[in-house]
Amino acid sequence: MESRSLFRSIIHSETTDIIVKYVFPELWLLWRSFESARLRRRRLPAVATAHQNSQKSWQNSLQRKAEIHNGTDSSREVAVGWAFGHKVYTPEDLERDLSGIVGLEHVKESIRDIYFTIRTNQERKLRGLQTTQQSLHMVFLGNPGTGKTTVARLMGEMFRRMGVLSKGHFVETDPTGLIAEHLGQTGPKTFKKIKEAMGGVLFIDEAYALIDMERPDINTFGKEAISVLIKAMEDYRENLCVIYAGYKEEMEAFLDINPGMKSRIPFVIEFEDYRPEELVQIFCLECSKRQYRITPEGEAYLLDLFDRNLGNMRTLGNGRFARNVLEAAITQQARRLGSMTTVASTEDLLVLAVEDLRAWELKRG
Incomplete structure (x- = not known):
């Protein structure tokens, strides 16, 4: 037994391989062919198992797609999440997040409406039905301290988990963060802030201050910022949510002065004072x-x-x-x-x- 092991070690040693290769090349080629066949026989079961697993995974994938397409899947949320490649955000998750906010029942109802509108649109797309390009931009009306910033952060996270926004991060600014001091600098400054918020939420507090409300016809730097914002709202609406916030009266007047912006904002939510x-x-x-x-x-x-x-x-x-x-x-x-x-x-x-x-x-x- 020991002599056989010794013989095998000599045969399979690197030195023996080199000697045989150059002294007896025909014998070396013949030996290599036998060796390759032996290795193939060893690997065959593993290859067959891998092939079977691949076939099974492929068949499961086809069955899963069929269940989702035919509407026979037991979980709508799981189906949509699986199809769009993101972690599932269920109505239960939404209610848990909303429960952490005091009051604001009207606001919570609006958030639910937005959630189910997006989810239904995703399901229609999954089943090959006609869908509308959903814009996410909003206006928040209300006095300070009514939870507008908190809700804006929640919206970004909700959109991310639903697969609507790629990042869901929150960027807060006000008109001073968009308007520059010198001619020709406001456009680049505004776009820089938009780029920072890309894939998430751009929250503009006191947005009405972009325009001189007493003299709205004057061509100020704020109007340049608004033009850049409107273009970005249209060009990047599938991966950007712009939220304009401020006092109710001022914001309503601001939107009336800017019909191009108003027409691109599908959601207007009023935040009432706390009781x-x-x-x-x-x-x-x-x-x-x-x-x-x-x-x-x-x-x-x-x-x-x-x-x-x-x-x-x-x-x-x-x-x-x-x-x-x-x-x-x-x-x-x-x-x-x-x-x-x-x-x-x-x-x-x-x-x-x-x-x-x-x-x-x-x-x-």
Whole structure:
């Protein structure tokens, strides 16, 4: 047995191979042909298995396409996601994302409408039916602090997961980020910002400031920016979402002055001011994030405070108002605890007392 192994090692050694190749070339060729045949016999089962797996995968693919085309697939979302090569974003995913936003029920309903419009269009395309080229551009109307930026970020992520936008990232700017100081520079500056947002969302806050609303006929640099934006909205509508945001009255006037832009924006969403109880909810969520809490008496005070200031939300900023009240309360708590002669307990550190919550109002006089 050992002698046989030794013989094989000699036969298969590199030195023996070289000697036989040059001294006995005919014998070397004959040996190589036998060796190749032996290797082929060894590899044959593996090749056959790979071929069978390939055939099975191909057949499964054909069956999957048939199920989707005939509408017999049990999951519409999985079918669309599989066909368009992106991770599935289901209605359940959408509802989970929307549940993290306080209030804004009208806005949430508009987002659902957009979601199902896009999904239905994808399914029609998958089954070879006629589809319309869907434009994603929007206008957000409302006072500051009503969640417009938060919703814009959500839209970008939703569009990405649905396979509508390639990146879904969020680029925020205002007219100062688009308009240049000198003649001929506004166009390139605006396009640079558009290029930065390509594949995602370009969010333009206070967009009405692109035009002098009192003298709209004057040819300002803002009009040059608008011309570049309108062209980009048309040319890149399949991979760009432009969202114009601002106060309701100003934005409606802005769109009336620019009919070319208005005709290219299919979705106009109004963000209403938060109700007092919703502002309390926002306040409590921010408290929880920072490991603070309030008492029932504190909650009653906040409800009254927000109700009394409901008519000033354009100035106070809705959700920002709630966060500003919290910041003032935290500062007042620190001042109060710092004046104590004893060491503050964990409870003292956690609770914002009513006197702390009054800090914002007392500061304003």
